[in-house]
Amino acid sequence: MRIEDLNYFIAVAExxxxxxxxxxxxxxxxxxxxxxxxxERELKLQLFERTARGMELTTAGTAFFQRARHVRVSLDDAIKEANDLHLGKKGLVRVxxxxxxxxxxxxxACAELLRQRPAARVQVMIGLNDQLLAALQFxxxxxxxxxxxxxETPEFTQLPLFRDDIHVVARADHPMLESTSLRxxxxxxxxxxxxxxNVAARRSLEARFAEHGLPEPNVVVESNSSVxxxxxxxxxxxxxxxxxxxxxxxxxxTGLKPLALAQAVWPRTIGISMRKAAYLSPLAERLVELLKAHGPV
Structure with missing residues (x-):
């Protein structure tokens, strides 16, 4: 089986x-x-249904795709490890x-890493939880x-760093802040x-409303990023x-205050997620150490 054929298959499947x-x-x-x-000839399987809209995975193709994606990630890890050894433990970390x-x-922590490893390169993806964990898994x-x-999830190793609870907030002079019987x-x-x-904070709010038999929140402004x-x-x-x-x-x-209601707070821990059993370069390991040392500022 050719590696490029596997890459072609994964790209078309995605x-x-x-x-x-x-x-x-x-x-x-x-x-x-x-x-x-x-x-398909080598596997003796039909991997795709050719349709007018494009290529749809067959049942066998879907199963093969799940396995092939993990094989591709493992191969990428092996290549990165070999490159790290070749470059004397310099290289790239993707965060x-x-x-x-x-x-x-x-x-x-990133600035400190670059001071310590001047030859290092860092690629940064800014995104919400669902985007980041999907990219990590892939x-x-x-x-x-x-x-x-x-x-805990079977895919990731998780390293807790600090607590940062989610609060329901309003403007500082909002009438709800004056209420002594807020429900x-x-x-x-x-x-x-x-x-x-898809964001965890919103799902938590909707779940709490549902637990108490309340309708979904009336969302007037919806953001595809952090609010x-x-x-x-x-x-x-x-x-x-x-x-x-x-x-x-x-x-x-500034100008925002949390509501004084116990049901309007969600405990949350911020931390580092890594793929289980995946290769972590010396550069990435050093960044993890720096993140643990810095803490929130």
Whole structure:
């Protein structure tokens, strides 16, 4: 089996289209088509259904894709390890970090790493939890810095760093802050600025409403990133939002206050996620050490 054929198959499976896969890989469409046909002959399996819309994996193709993706990641790890040895432990580290922690936490450790390893290169992906963990699982990242899942997962090793609870917040002179009998139902009657449905903080809020038989939050403004960037909207309206405690103590949190309601707080731990049994370069290991040493600032 040729490595390039495996790469062609994975690219077509991920894009669902030979044309898009050829653009991604910088190869001609006929080359990809021949490679996939060659792979199907060797496996004696039909991997794709050719349709008018593109290429759809068969049942056998889906199973092979799951295995092939892990093989590709393991091979990439082996190549990186060999390169590290060849380059004398210099090289590249690929880091994913949640927007809230890119400046206030990761930036300090990254700067220190570059002082200690001047030849190092760092690729940084800023994204929300679901994006980072997906990229980590696919082998596009070496480590991810974000909120850790409440339960251990079979794919990742998790290293807790610090606690940063999520709070429901409002502008400093919001009427709800004056209430002495605030209830969760009052929050359900309000309007919100929230991240997308795939973000853990929003899922936690919706789950708590559902537990108490309340409707989903009325989302007036929805963000595809951290709602910290939209703090000014919360600061100047009656809208509620969810923000980490660390943001409330920084300039971005000026003019915002957490609601005095126990049900409007979600415990959360920020940490480092790594793929289990994956190769971690000496450079990445050093970055992990620096992150552990720096702590939140």
């Amino acid at each position: 894009t669902g289209h030979v044309g898009r896969a050829s653009q991604r890989l910088g190869q001609s469409q006929p080359a990809l088509t021949k490679g996939i046909q060659r792979l 994913g970090v949640a927007p809230t922690y890119s400046e206030m936490f990761f930036g300090q 082998g596009d990242l070496d480590i991810a810095i974000s909120a850790l899942p409440a339960h 969760l139902k009052d929050l359900a009657d309000a309007s919100w600025v929230l991240p997308g449905r 910290t960037a939209l703090a000014s909207v919360v600061r100047t309206t009656d809208l509620l939002s969810v923000i980490p405690a660390s943001v409330l103590s920084r300039p971005q949190g």
